[in-house]
Amino acid sequence: MFERAEIPYGVYWSTPFAKWQGSLSTVHPIQLASHVAKDQLAKRNIAADSFDYGVLGITTPQYKSFWGVPWMMGMLGSDDVSGPTIAQACATSARCLQTGAQEVETENANCALVVCADRTSYTPHIYYPDPSGPGGTGLKEDWIMDNIKGDPWAKVSMVETAENCATKWQITTDQQHEVVLRRSEQYQDALANDQAFQKRYMVVPMEVPDSKFSKTKGTLQGDEGVFGTTREGLSKLKPVMEDGTVTFGGQTHPADGHTAMVIATEERAKEMSTNPDIRVCFLGFGMARVDKAYMPAAPVPAAARALKQAGKTIDDIDAIKTHNPFAVNDVVFAKETGADLEQMNNYGCSLIWGHPNSPTGMRATIELIEELVLRGGGTGLFAGCAAGDSAMAAVVKVADR
Numbered sequence: 001m002f003e004r005a006e007i008p009y010g011v012y013w014s015t016p017f018a019k020w021q022g023s024l025s026t027v028h029p030i031q032l033a034s035h036v037a038k039d040q041l042a043k044r045n046i047a048a049d050s051f052d053y054g055v056l057g058i059t060t061p062q063y064k065s066f067w068g069v070p071w072m073m074g075m076l077g078s079d080d081v082s083g084p085t086i087a088q089a090c091a092t093s094a095r096c097l098q099t100g101a102q103e104v105e106t107e108n109a110n111c112a113l114v115v116c117a118d119r120t121s122y123t124p125h126i127y128y129p130d131p132s133g134p135g136g137t138g139l140k141e142d143w144i145m146d147n148i149k150g151d152p153w154a155k156v157s158m159v160e161t162a163e164n165c166a167t168k169w170q171i172t173t174d175q176q177h178e179v180v181l182r183r184s185e186q187y188q189d190a191l192a193n194d195q196a197f198q199k200r201y202m203v204v205p206m207e208v209p210d211s212k213f214s215k216t217k218g219t220l221q222g223d224e225g226v227f228g229t230t231r232e233g234l235s236k237l238k239p240v241m242e243d244g245t246v247t248f249g250g251q252t253h254p255a256d257g258h259t260a261m262v263i264a265t266e267e268r269a270k271e272m273s274t275n276p277d278i279r280v281c282f283l284g285f286g287m288a289r290v291d292k293a294y295m296p297a298a299p300v301p302a303a304a305r306a307l308k309q310a311g312k313t314i315d316d317i318d319a320i321k322t323h324n325p326f327a328v329n330d331v332v333f334a335k336e337t338g339a340d341l342e343q344m345n346n347y348g349c350s351l352i353w354g355h356p357n358s359p360t361g362m363r364a365t366i367e368l369i370e371e372l373v374l375r376g377g378g379t380g381l382f383a384g385c386a387a388g389d390s391a392m393a394a395v396v397k398v399a400d401r
Helices: 029-043 065-076 092-105 143-149 158-168 173-195 231-235 266-272 299-310 327-337 358-374
Strands: 012-014 053-057 111-119 125-128 139-142 206-209 216-220 255-265 278-289 319-323 378-386 390-400
Touching (some): 012 358, 029 111, 053 092, 053 358, 065 111, 092 111, 092 255, 299 327, 299 378, 358 390
Parallel strands (some): 319 378
């Protein structure tokens, strides 16, 4: 349990998630993260010199991303602040949040800015030289496309891991599509009343700068790339793999986006919070890895470890959010934990709003906090799978001071 580290209520944000090769595809993610953070901190009257630690999560190599946190914080105006740049595939958000919370908890920092930024639309085509290779040739790799298609250890694509779980837990295409319809319905709740729920944390409308940050090239009014889903439309889709069950409708889509959250001591959290009467803190984190080629099942043991650290059971949890790149994920999680499949992922999830890698889990955690606030407080669980048949989870608590 974390006693010193808190999340100042309301001091977090997410850009809309933009579709693959969409509105954010030409904007450098680290530069965009600093650009947005500068504006969001100013709106909350938080000075750039408030921070003594930074964390950057990014999984897609970008131009000059080698310089990581010092570059990001320097652009923000915090030019005496450094910290780690972290990549743990789809678990990057949870790892970044844990890192920031641990630094504050252990008194190595008093106020940390944790940022996750990725641009899956724009990833490098890499050549690895090998002078000893035939004719001096090396290896080449398309960072996103090649790694989605094949795990070098398990020797399977990500969709094959979903099919393996569908077979083991006897999950049909129709069952997966029922989950998609329910998650789409829950996402519509976030759009109701002129996006009332999303406007609690999302940067909307968001002015999109050009690649040089010299002018505005467009405006995002919300997530870009969310497909309208109907029972009739899903019924026309065929499984991606021959003799499989997972259709394109039963899985997420790549996206671009940015999220950020401040983690600070109780004193600093009270000063920064948009409502100091609300206390938000992490109770525990967990990581796990399951059998080879069963990635969608990994959140189950990760959640168990996070709950154990928090001193909680699944019955103590008031709200659950998952990173669910496949509808299969949620079915497995519900079957193994006893969680209510219908009530998980209120207001949206990555199955619907897309998956830009590192920011995904943080957006889910932010939405989890806001859902708990609307409920009058409570305990929430985030759990999400990641490449390599792994997962991370976090338990968060919202209460009155």
